[in-house]
Amino acid sequence: MRIDIISIFPDYFAPLDLSLIGRARASGLLDVRVHDLRSWTHDRHNTVDDTPYGGGPGMVMKPEPWGEALDEVVAGAPARLILPTPSGRPFRQADAERLAGEERLVFGCGRYEGIDSRVAADAALRMPVEEVSIGDYVLNGGESATLVMVEAITRLLPGVLGNTESAVQDSFASGGMENLVEGPVYTKPVMWRDQEVPPVLLSGNHGAVDRWRRDQALRKTARNRPDLVGAMPEEALDRRDREV
């Protein structure tokens, strides 16, 4: 997969040189290219913003640099443009899984009050464009949202997660754990600050461990995400769980 990121803060993406994504890039598994939007400005001050038509606070990102940047970065090869914005469609795990199947993604990171709306409309004449929100809170720009989405998407690519990591996407869809959040996890030592590891996990009884983990995940989901429990199909609960 090739990912292009366009931003006025390219250094924001230094974390993509680290850890699993950094390793995937070094191995050639993943091709991530970060571009400074100001490379496509032509004035002395490298201007990327201007006052909003119709008045109002703040500044808006000018369309010209974006148009030139997208023309060059996309350069005829089919790509999907992702534009983080507070007003976008919610980004969910299903979107990460869907986008992990794309050959090319381009992320356009806005700042100020956003990008002139004609940029998305013009790009949509040549490529699929998605305006996406990572959550109902307002950030200062699209860079953090892009880091989140790039991580959620690229960790699903074959070979990116090593043998010791697990593709957590299954926690929402595998083995009767539909729509459940992760339950508690434990490792050595068996006793730590007067807290012991739940004995069932030391029992070697895999059936009992699976049932315990499902019960814990159900309890945690009911406590932290009642919205998910409501969405759980009745048949997803076995008889014992209905007693929870």
Ligand SMILES: Nc1cc(-c2ccc3ccn(Cc4ccccn4)c3c2)[nH]n1
């Ligand atoms: N889930 C999200 C995404 C964003 C986001 C994404 C891109 C931009 C470009 C500018 N801003 C600031 C801003 C503030 C107020 C209204 C409009 N935009 C962004 C915010 N916030 N929360």
